[in-house]
Amino acid sequence: MSIRERLSGNEAASFAMKQINPDVVAAFPITPSTEIPQYFSTFVANGTVDTEFVAVESEHSAMSACIGAEAAGARAMTATSSNGLSFMWEMIYIASSLRLPIVMNLVNRAVSGPLNIHNDHSDAMGVRDSGWIMLFSENNQEAYDNLLMAHRIAEHKDVLLPLMVCQDGFITSHSIENIMLEDDKEVKEFVGTYKPEHYLLNEKEPMAIGPLDLQAFLFEHKAQQSIAMRKAKDVIVDVAKDFEKWTGRHYDLFEGYKLDDAELVIVCMNSTAGTTKFVVDKLRNQGIKAGLLKIRVYRPFPAEEIAKALQNAKAVAVLDKSDSLNAAGGALFSDVTSAMFVNKVNVPTINYVYGIGGRDVPATDLESVYTDLAEIAKTGDLGNPYRFLGLRTKEGKYKNRKGVIWTKQK
DSSP states (O other): OOEEEEEEHHHHHHHHHHHHOOSEEEEOOOTTTTHHHHHHHHHHHTTSOOOEEEEOSSHHHHHHHHHHHHHTTOOEEEEEOHHHHHHTHHHHHHHHHTTOOOEEEEEEOOOSSSOOOSOOSHHHHHTTTSSOEEEEOSSHHHHHHHHHHHHHHHTSTTTOOOEEEEEETTTTTTOEEEEEEOOHHHHHHHHOOOOOSSOTTOTTSOOOSSOOOOTTTHHHHHHHHHHHHHHHHHHHHHHHHHHHHHHSOOOOSEEEESOTTOSEEEEEETTHHHHHHHHHHHHHHTTOOEEEEEEOEEESOOHHHHHHHHTTOSEEEEEESSOOOSSSOOHHHHHHHHHHHHTTOOOOEEEEEEOGGGOOOOHHHHHHHHHHHHHHHHHOOOOOSEEEESOBOTTSOBOOTTSGGGSOOO
């Protein structure tokens, strides 16, 4: 039976971890994810869980400890943000290459420099091709629910890949919302017991972990990771269906909000989707066919499904809360436009980089995006496809699409 409670995103994550009761949690504090291991450590201290909590001296060591625990046959979890994830870099790739289904809470924060403790997606985008499954969370409820589904997905025999659950730093992690919590016993039944087929402490099957892998086999092993990531898409959908039967809450690879007949569509991730829904409702009341496509599963990327969902739009804007600094738009924009091209969906599509370092994203900014899309749909002229949203100029004013920084490239 579900129980209504008021929790922050970090509290919701730590509560989910308590209900999962993993064998090992290894973590090092970093804002804004610090509260997750902090809250969880109280459950360890008061005996609510029987988890082995490993207080390490760095994030590199935290991921190393999780790798060792999973390799030995234990269920392991951790949490980090920003530069902490950067410090894990070496071990992030090793965890996925060893096919260890570790689950990480990633509370998204800008990566230095300059030093900033607030939200954007530069940390997640930095590891988007590391072989980790990536689930994004619009709100506290989704962060909690994603964690309850995480182990079922990562530990599936066809997957065996690590998984990170992302939520926006401070915006979600420190904001209190009403959420529905599930019964402890029911959570344990849904998540299940981790029963690895191969593990180091199995004396009947001596094995090595992480040996040298040269030309003869490395390609085949990386291909196995790629195939597992593709299979993960179906597993995610199946687990979400089981989750809906249990809780009544529906999830899919992405969420379409008033998308079926939408002519003007914004594509975004995490908490921005909530504000965008408000704007969509406002514009719908004015007779404007606005819609939203919220990415929930970023890796594996549901390319074919997204392209199909956007095929009837007249103009699309992809919002990136991280700049790839490649002079050709953000990472999500590249993925979405690639998916559209391969699947022969020809819809005018532009990119906005926004919200960097925690810059506020008011509803009026999102309304201006839909205004731009309406103009593009009417004229067919993209203008500059690579834009900033909410950027302050030297004069202290925000430039719209008619301003200097938006002029069409010659």
